[in-house]
Amino acid sequence: MRVASQGNMPVVLLKDGASETKGRDAQKNNIQAAKIVAEIVHSSLGPRGMDKMLVDSLGDVTITNDGATILKEIDVQHPAAKMLVEISKTTDNEVGDGTTSVVVLAGALLENAESLISQDVHPTIIVDGYRKATKKAKECLLEIAETVTADDKAILSKVARTSMQTKLVRKDSDLLSDMVVSAVTSVARKDGKRFAVDVDDIKVEKKAGGSVKDSSIIQGIVLDKEIVNNSMPERINNAKIALINSPLEITKTETDAKINISNPQQLRSFLNEEHRMLKGMVDTILETEANVVLCQKGIDDMAQHYLAKAGVLAVRRIKESDLAKLARATGAKITTNLNDLRPKDLGTAELVEQRKIEEDKWVFVEGCKQPKAVTLLLRGGSQRVVDEVERSVHDAIMVVRDVMEEPTVVAGGGAPETYVSTKIRTWAKSLVGREQLAAEKFADALEVIPLTLAENAGMDPIDTLTALRSKQNKGEKWTGIDVMAAQIADMKASDIVEPLSVKNQVVSAASEAACMILRIDDVVAAAKSAG
Numbered sequence: 001m002r003v004a005s006q007g008n009m010p011v012v013l014l015k016d017g018a019s020e021t022k023g024r025d026a027q028k029n030n031i032q033a034a035k036i037v038a039e040i041v042h043s044s045l046g047p048r049g050m051d052k053m054l055v056d057s058l059g060d061v062t063i064t065n066d067g068a069t070i071l072k073e074i075d076v077q078h079p080a081a082k083m084l085v086e087i088s089k090t091t092d093n094e095v096g097d098g099t100t101s102v103v104v105l106a107g108a109l110l111e112n113a114e115s116l117i118s119q120d121v122h123p124t125i126i127v128d129g130y131r132k133a134t135k136k137a138k139e140c141l142l143e144i145a146e147t148v149t150a151d152d153k154a155i156l157s158k159v160a161r162t163s164m165q166t167k168l169v170r171k172d173s174d175l176l177s178d179m180v181v182s183a184v185t186s187v188a189r190k191d192g193k194r195f196a197v198d199v200d201d202i203k204v205e206k207k208a209g210g211s212v213k214d215s216s217i218i219q220g221i222v223l224d225k226e227i228v229n230n231s232m233p234e235r236i237n238n239a240k241i242a243l244i245n246s247p248l249e250i251t252k253t254e255t256d257a258k259i260n261i262s263n264p265q266q267l268r269s270f271l272n273e274e275h276r277m278l279k280g281m282v283d284t285i286l287e288t289e290a291n292v293v294l295c296q297k298g299i300d301d302m303a304q305h306y307l308a309k310a311g312v313l314a315v316r317r318i319k320e321s322d323l324a325k326l327a328r329a330t331g332a333k334i335t336t337n338l339n340d341l342r343p344k345d346l347g348t349a350e351l352v353e354q355r356k357i358e359e360d361k362w363v364f365v366e367g368c369k370q371p372k373a374v375t376l377l378l379r380g381g382s383q384r385v386v387d388e389v390e391r392s393v394h395d396a397i398m399v400v401r402d403v404m405e406e407p408t409v410v411a412g413g414g415a416p417e418t419y420v421s422t423k424i425r426t427w428a429k430s431l432v433g434r435e436q437l438a439a440e441k442f443a444d445a446l447e448v449i450p451l452t453l454a455e456n457a458g459m460d461p462i463d464t465l466t467a468l469r470s471k472q473n474k475g476e477k478w479t480g481i482d483v484m485a486a487q488i489a490d491m492k493a494s495d496i497v498e499p500l501s502v503k504n505q506v507v508s509a510a511s512e513a514a515c516m517i518l519r520i521d522d523v524v525a526a527a528k529s530a531g
């Protein structure tokens with residue numbers, strides 16, 4: 001219990017079991033925790049980074065080198081460490097890539113701040129210096145950024161490939177990046193002069209089995225559902241598709257009603273009426289000449305029978321989100337009231353077919369003309385492999401989207417960080433007072449990216465960094481570390497490019513998190529609840 005006294009009156013502030021850490025101790029403790037988190041992901045950075053095997057409480061294993069996934073799985077408890085986990089997650093949501101870099105950079109910013117604090121520089125001065133340096137860093141990034149054509153598939157492929165270089169799927173990155181670029185450019189909408197991409201328009205289905213090379217893009221939607229009735233055709237060419245989100249069954253009335261049936265005749269007419277209504281529903285659909293029915297709700301056995309008799313392929317209980325994607329892929333309008341269904345509401349696809357994917361049967365709606373929703377079907381030797389393929393493809397989709405929406409790129413391989421660091425070191429001299437020291441530390445922290453890339457590649461970090469700096473000082477701004485070749489190289493020639501938005505996000509988010517942690521001088525923790 002924390003008790004303060006006012007005259008002879010004790011004032012109870014905190015409950016029993018609560019703890020409080022103040023001042024330097026609080027700062028040290030927070031910085032230490034954040035540094036440990038950064039240390040965890042440090043060895044995963046870059047194409048030569050190592051993977052982590054994470055085992056959850058149920059014994060499920062995840063193998064990954066994606067920063068956001070690693071941190072999500074390890075279930076961090078320390079509040080300051082949690083903030084780094086948060087920024088990794090936010091970076092993943094915002095730009096998709098840079099989730100390891102942001103944590104490594106935040107760790108370096110805090111480590112450097114710690115040495116200033118021990119020299120008696122006040123944390124608020126450090127925060128001010130870091131904030132000014134962040135603004136300057138973004139200006140410097142803009143200086144070296146190059147504007148590209150938003151729908152230039154060659155450049156988009158390079159960006160996708162760079163993001164996949166660091167992942168388990170590296171050897172298949174050519175195939176996967178082409179698929180990703182094709183998917184993103186298909187679903188992109190032109191919004192005036194700019195493109196807008198809704199990544200939800202890309203359906204990602206995964207199935208363990210085969211190899212990553214068997215992955216494919218479907219110009220339409222794959223449904224992980226079977227055809228509703230065995231007597232229906234399994235393949236329809238030139239499909240005319242009705243999308244229905246009401247049940248093709250007789251639904252119960254809202255009010256409770258009892259019907260007393262007193263003789264078999266009455267029962268028969270009752271059932272006949274049901275059949276007549278179901279047949280009426282099917283006839284309404286058939287009048288439009290639809291040959292495929294995709295329904296969000298259930299389809300009654302009798303309705304299935306009539307549909308099968310008419311040679312219609314039908315699937316039931318499709319997810320609402322999939323129905324929306326089907327509408328965008330096939331051009332169909334989703335019908336709620338069957339009586340409103342008209343031939344113009346039907347969508348089209350070259351082929352609708354049920355195929356066996358390993359032990360499951362899935363329905364492929366493919367060959368859609370100019371689909372605004374597509375599917376990536378990902379394959380891989382085991383569940384863990386397809387899971388990692390999915391994560392890598394997600395990152396690649398996001399970076400391609402980033403460039404389509406904001407068509408500016410920078411080099412990868414530590415080139416922009418080295419450039420910005422040098423620039424900030426010179427600029428810092430213009431600052432007065434101790435902020436200058438903070439800005440210099442900010443510049444040092446940025447170099448953690450090239451240093452780590454080199455270290456993880458087995459190169460000498462210091463030699464590599466000095467060689468890099470000296471090349472860049474001669475005006476070669478796109479010089480970075482070609483990690484795979486373990487040498488300094490022109491990143492443009494090596495096709496290692498990244499979206500400017502990822503670099504901006506990494507710098508801002510890392511600096512924000514570091515500043516937030518630095519400003520804390522009092523940690524009050526409630527007592528842990530039992531159990």
Ligand code: ADP
Pocket residue numbers: 044045046047049065066067097098099100101102162163165166411412413414449453481482483484496498
């Ligand atoms: P993050 O999750 O932060 O994206 P990664 O492990 O994917 O972390 O590593 C990203 C870093 O690796 C970026 O700085 C990027 O420029 C760099 N990188 C990617 N491919 C290469 C390559 N072939 N050579 C050098 N650096 C690369």
